Amino acid sequence: xxxxxxxxxALAGIGxxxxxxxxxxxxxxxxxxxxxxxxxxxxxLGVAIALAFSVPILAGALMVALFVGLSVSAMVTGGRPIDxxxxxxxxxxxxxxxxxxxxxxxxxxxxxxxxxxxxxxMTQTQLVLIWGGSFLALATLVVRWSGLLTxxxxxxxxxxxxxxxxxxxxxxxxxxxxxxxxxxKVVGVLLVGALLIIPAAAARGFARSPEQMAVTAAVFGAAxxxxxxxxxxxxxxxxxxxxxxxxxxxxVVSLVSGRLRR
Amino acid sequence: xxxxxxxxxxxxxxxxxxxxxxxxxxxxxxxxxIVGPNGSGKSTLVRALLxxxxxxxxxxxxxxxxxxxxxxxxxAIDASMPLTVERFLCLPHRHPGxxxxxxxxxLGVPGxxxxxxxxxxxxxxxxVLLARAILVKPDILILDEPTxxxxxxxxxxxxxxxxxxxxxxxxxxxxxxxxxxxxxGASDRVICMNGxxxxxxxxxxxxxxxxxxxxxxxxxxxxxxxxxxxxxxxQQCGL
Numbered sequence: 001x002x003x004x005x006x007x008x009x010a011l012a013g014i015g016x017x018x019x020x021x022x023x024x025x026x027x028x029x030x031x032x033x034x035x036x037x038x039x040x041x042x043x044x045l046g047v048a049i050a051l052a053f054s055v056p057i058l059a060g061a062l063m064v065a066l067f068v069g070l071s072v073s074a075m076v077t078g079g080r081p082i083d084x085x086x087x088x089x090x091x092x093x094x095x096x097x098x099x100x101x102x103x104x105x106x107x108x109x110x111x112x113x114x115x116x117x118x119x120x121x122m123t124q125t126q127l128v129l130i131w132g133g134s135f136l137a138l139a140t141l142v143v144r145w146s147g148l149l150t151x152x153x154x155x156x157x158x159x160x161x162x163x164x165x166x167x168x169x170x171x172x173x174x175x176x177x178x179x180x181x182x183x184x185k186v187v188g189v190l191l192v193g194a195l196l197i198i199p200a201a202a203a204r205g206f207a208r209s210p211e212q213m214a215v216t217a218a219v220f221g222a223a224x225x226x227x228x229x230x231x232x233x234x235x236x237x238x239x240x241x242x243x244x245x246x247x248x249x250x251x252v253v254s255l256v257s258g259r260l261r262r
Numbered sequence: 263x264x265x266x267x268x269x270x271x272x273x274x275x276x277x278x279x280x281x282x283x284x285x286x287x288x289x290x291x292x293x294x295x296i297v298g299p300n301g302s303g304k305s306t307l308v309r310a311l312l313x314x315x316x317x318x319x320x321x322x323x324x325x326x327x328x329x330x331x332x333x334x335x336x337x338a339i340d341a342s343m344p345l346t347v348e349r350f351l352c353l354p355h356r357h358p359g360x361x362x363x364x365x366x367x368x369l370g371v372p373g374x375x376x377x378x379x380x381x382x383x384x385x386x387x388x389x390v391l392l393a394r395a396i397l398v399k400p401d402i403l404i405l406d407e408p409t410x411x412x413x414x415x416x417x418x419x420x421x422x423x424x425x426x427x428x429x430x431x432x433x434x435x436x437x438x439x440x441x442x443x444x445x446x447g448a449s450d451r452v453i454c455m456n457g458x459x460x461x462x463x464x465x466x467x468x469x470x471x472x473x474x475x476x477x478x479x480x481x482x483x484x485x486x487x488x489x490x491x492x493x494x495x496x497q498q499c500g501l
Contacts, residue, residue: 029343150354153339157394159314160332160404161354200342207344208378 002124006233009119012130013225013243016186017199019134019179021218022141024196025203025210026172029152033197034083035072038090039173040180040192042068044114045093047184048100051109058129061184065177068093073173094189117188117240119229126185133182137175144171149210186225187240194244195221202251205258220250264289265328265402265434266311270320273306280306282458283320288402293428293435293448295465298455299477304438305335307455308406311436328402331395331433335406337387341380347390348375357397365393369423384411388420396427402434403427 001007027036043061045068050060068089075085101109110118122130141148148168151158155165183192199220200213207213228243264287271284281303288294298304309315310322312332339345351362359375366372369389374382382390388408395403405424409417425448428435437449452469453462460473468474 029340031340146354152343153345153350153353154334154337156309156312156314156334157332157337158354159309159312160330161398163354165314204342204344208346209344209349213344 002127005120005122006229008122008124008127009229009233009239010226012119012122012127012186013229014222015127015131015134016179016183016195017218017221017225019137019141019175020183020195020221021199021203021216022214023137023175023179024200024221025214025217026141026148026152027176027196028200028204029210030172032176033193034086034090035069036176036180036196037193038072038086038093039065039069039176040184040189041090041094041097043180043184043192044097044189045100046097046181047109047114048097048104051101051104058181058185062177062181064093065180066174069173069177070170073169113188114184115188115190116238117184117186117191119186119239119243120233122185130182130185133178137179140171140175144168148172187243191240191244194247198244198247198251199224202247202254205254220247224250263325264323265325267323268307268310268317268320269323271307271310271317271322272319273303273310273315274318275306279318279457281310281455284455284459286311286453286459288434288436290401291432291434292450293437294451294453295437295439295449296453296455297439298460300440302440302456303458304440304455305406308404308436308438311404325401329398329400331398331400331403333391333395333403333405333408335408335410335438337391339379343380345379346375347377347379347382350379350390351394351397355398361397362393365396366390369393369396385416388412389423392420392423392427396431399431400433402436403431404436404438406438407440408437 027033043065046061046064047057048060049064050057053060072086072089098111101111101114113121147158147163148171150161150163151165151168158165158168179196180192183195187195200217202220203213203216206216224246225243228246229239231237231246232239232242267287269285271286272282273280284303284307286307296304296307306315310317311324312330313322313324339350347366348359348362351357362375363372366374366389369392371386371389371393374386374390379387379390392408403424408424409420412420424435449465451462452465454460454468454471454474454477456477460477461468461471463471
């Protein structure tokens, strides 16, 4: 079955959702949506640099996403990024990355695939990387969950309980860079943010605890990936955007059912 | 030995000194109030004591294994986070359910355990924050402008609760305030700040120093009012 690209794509989506569910929830709680976008856009600059130095694209994307993430969180004081700085950084990275990639127009790179993903072209190695990376990200979040949650509620309260909020922020940034770099193949740099935010937002209405929200977001993300991939294969729509469309449908249903329950 | 001590503590924000050369200490069981106008560096000092901001120069020494019960100046939990009161109280360290319900009852807000934190009223949330601070069985309770947003009677009730808690736990209390009326009658020491320590001492002495009067423009009326409050408290407590 692993020979079937649709099956591999669905598996990749499920693997990635294990990480994007909990991570996206934390991003929503911390109001870091723009931050996630900036890190995602930075990944394309990483792709350009990777091409220039002939290193693997995933490694380039990861390094630059990490670099941008860490420098932005160093700019941040009190846990709230300044959105103008973020905007400048985010779009500059995207534009410079795209211009950089244009120097390598020799069929080895498909810009559209970078922007919107090409989950149906997933190799088995990439599939293993996505599962391994997602598992690593998930394990990091699980191990540090209590401290991360406390620092998300309040950096001051965390510090008074002996937790270093700067360290938690750094762990979060590193995890985010990893997941973003992995997700580029699946939904592309422009839609990575959607995969983080929308399932988490949809899960909010069904959750009474942070953990419920994280797990529900992962389930929604996985369901949307499978449905989106199958739908895209059946009717020939682009798979990355199709996945995001399904997450949006789930979000709308959760919104309406939330209204009805009230 | 002091619970927390600073020597020559200086913290810069963006090149400007928020606090400069502050020597501070608080002993076990002591009640210290820090007063000072807005922007005088009170909160910066607290954040440095907690280890949230790094000193630009100078040192902060905390007793090892110091348990701090901290009430932040403001805390807005994002509405996107589902969090019950009980879970909030058990972050990051779990407490037995019976302890949680006992403390909530003691603070006059019984049965809130399963309510969502974001649905609480300001007064309820304040008490939940105090409950959080108490549950760690603190050596020191640090209260940073804890009654902002409460009306006068709410604030008075809140301080009575704090006093009650302190007598029970015997912990030190560090209270930060910009409001001179809030200088606790029970304070052992008042520290008057304006970027640096202007003056400090017993409350009745500090209020009469020229530095204090200059800083707050304290008129005789205010002093009279303070003294009145002071006497009043003593009679009520039967001390």
